[in-house]
Amino acid sequence: MAKEKGDLDVDVLLEGAEKLCNVYPISNANERIAQMRERYEQLATNIAHYEDRVARNAMQLDTMYQRKGYERIDVDEEDITAEPIITHAPIMTKEDLVNEEQEIRELEQRKRGLEDRVTGMERDLGGLMR
DSSP: OOOOTTOOOHHHHHHHHHHHHHHSOOTTHHHHHHHHHHHHHHHHHHHHHHHHHHHHHHHHHHHHHHHTTBOOOOOOTTOTTOOOOBSSOOOOOHHHHHHHHHHHHHHHHHHHHHHHHHHHHHHHHHHHHO
């Protein structure tokens, strides 16, 4: 995972917290730091898993588009105005739309769950740093 400007390096923060606990002992702090490190590693593993899943889904989507007659064009991620070239548009049914909306709701729910876990981890880290 690449660090963006302003991102916190959790490993460095946890190591710093461990060093502080060695100088200024706090009851149960070492156990909480170990739990947070384990939680962070689990979240990092989950993120890697979902990034891989997104890549596989993108490949499957490309294959589906090719089978339906769409022409593949490469677009920079920053170029949000690019329109795909469509040789013929498939017909979407009401059922297709309902299924898409359901999938979107499920993905948004998963996203909120992951965000809540990250927020909890940040809150726990903030409590240790006090």
